[in-house]
Amino acid sequence: MTGFDGRGGPSDGPSRDPVERIFREEYGRLIASLVRRFGDIDIAEDAAGEALVTALEKWPESGVPPNPGAWLTTTAGNRAIDRLRREKLRESKHQAAEMMHDDTPHEPTGVITDDRLRLIFTCCHPALAPEARIALTLRLMGGLTVAEIASAFLVQETTMGQRITRAKAKIKGAKIPYRVPAAEDLPERIGAVLAVLLLIFNEGYLSNSDGDPIRADLTGEAIRLARILHELLPEDRETTGLLAMLLLTESRRAARVRHGELVPLDEQDRGGWDRALITEGHALVRECLAANRPGRYQILAAVNAVHTDAPSAADTDWSQVAALYDQLVRLDPSPIVALNRAVAIAELDGPEVALAQVDRLPLSGYHAWHATRADLFRRLGRSAEARQEYDAALACCDNTAEIAYLTRKRGELV
Incomplete structure (x- = not known):
């Protein structure tokens, strides 16, 4: 497992379990909540990093709190409020900082009610280049390091770092809103979102980072978000195909590593495959076949269906x-x-x-x-x-x- 840098993102330093393990698991949820609340990526990352530092100082002595995610969210929120007050930002941001004390009902959140999925769609705004959308979302939502994202894209780490920096600057400079896309806007965003979920899954399924070769936190998060997306867009066959592909691939996870060594498909113990995930994945593939509107993810799901059959x-x-x-x-x-x-x-x-x-x-x-x-x-x-x-x-x-x-x-x- 990787560590985390001072800005709240993962770094390549040594891990200090259990604090950093919990922080990495909660990272996407924490950043999404902070961005929704304060409307600023830099504030969210800085506040998350400060919350981690506080946890590293307090938890070894006091113990991990019963709900560490809520503790990190509260602590990070307080740090963000302190920063906004300290820097005396414009009145609109002062109002945002006071939201934790506001008892009035929130405005409707639209068709997407999950903070993390909402942030994915925000990062996949059409104003950003496709590569920047995916890279930024992986950074903010998947908790991946710049090095990990660069490896997924087969590019140099410096190139990827510049791509992420430009994407964040574009969001701020163009005043891209942190809001839920309307239902009619979802189709034009879906391609980049599906690519993000697949890359998050792939990083978990064959991790490029130090530590565990398979990261179930990332594969599980990708599947969770894919399920939500499928519920939102049940008629979008590529969304169905991606979910089917992830489920069928995940079904083989327990048999994929033995004694620290990768086990190729032809050598895996098929008795160790998750039959429930296979059954669910096959049913989704049949839905795609019945619709007869083939796309990339549907075909990849069908390939996995052949193997698992x-x-x-x-x-x-x-x-x-x-x-x-x-x-x-x-x-x-x-x-x-x-x-x-x-x-x-x-x-x-x-x-x-x-x-x-x-x-x-x-x-x-x-x-x-x-x-x-x-x-x-x-x-x-x-x-x-x-x-x-x-x-x-x-x-x-x-x-x-x-x-x-x-x-x-x-x-x-x-």
């Missing part, structure tokens, strides 16, 4: 998986989609055919590309080349469980 790895219908990726390539011709398609082609047409496809992809900085090439070389008996690719994969891999797996596979080469 097979009683064993040998029973996997790879022709169906390949056909689904063929369809996805037409909708999303990205190199990562092509890489995943090549894995299915290797099962159908052999590793040599797949390797020719993988070699054409511009993914030399992506560890999964090297790991895939290593596996294909291994299957072709080209051990020296496989060893080089395992080394390259290890050089750009951060997940501890995946590092353990790649190290073992490299050591098995003859």
Whole structure:
């Protein structure tokens, strides 16, 4: 687990459990509540950071309070009020600071009543570039470090830091309101929101940070928000598809790491998969198939449905998986989609055919590309080349469980 910096965001320092563990779990909820209340991201982050410092000072002696989330929210709110008063900001912000004492009913919050989901939609305002929307929401809602977000985007950390800073400045400079989008505005925001939830989930499912290789707090938060979004937009099939995909992927979590090492899909104990999540996910996929309006997340959900439907790895219908990726390539011709398609082609047409496809992809900085090439070389008996690719994969891999797996596979080469 990572630590946190003085501005309330996570840092790369050592963890001081249980305070920092609780803070990270509560971070998204805390920031969302503070932004809704005070209307300023910087104030929210600073107040959250000060609340963490106070918790680190008090909790080791007094003990963790019964409701640590409420304690952090109250403490951070008080710090924000102190700052507003101290800096003598404009009267409108003084009024915002007094909200904790205001007994009058709040104005209606619109179609979205969850603070965190409301902030996601706010950060996904059309005035922001798509990359900035996702990065800022991951920073504020997922509690991810700039380094973690940069890894998810396959860009340099400095580039991502500048992107987040510009996004926050844009919100302030353009006076983008912290309000719930009207129902008719939801469709134009949904694409970026779905991308945010997937990236939060992916960071939890194969974490790039120090500590646990799988972070159930992030996967659980992504699923929770996806459920809320699905309830709000039950007719949006891509929202349905994303929820189905997350559920089916999460169903395999318990079998994915053993003794600190990543267990690939074909080696997992399928008896350890969560059948309730699989049943729910399959039902959602059937809803998407019945609607017959395919999209990216629906297709990815269908791929996961094929895998979770097979009683064993040998029973996997790879022709169906390949056909689904063929369809996805037409909708999303990205190199990562092509890489995943090549894995299915290797099962159908052999590793040599797949390797020719993988070699054409511009993914030399992506560890999964090297790991895939290593596996294909291994299957072709080209051990020296496989060893080089395992080394390259290890050089750009951060997940501890995946590092353990790649190290073992490299050591098995003859």
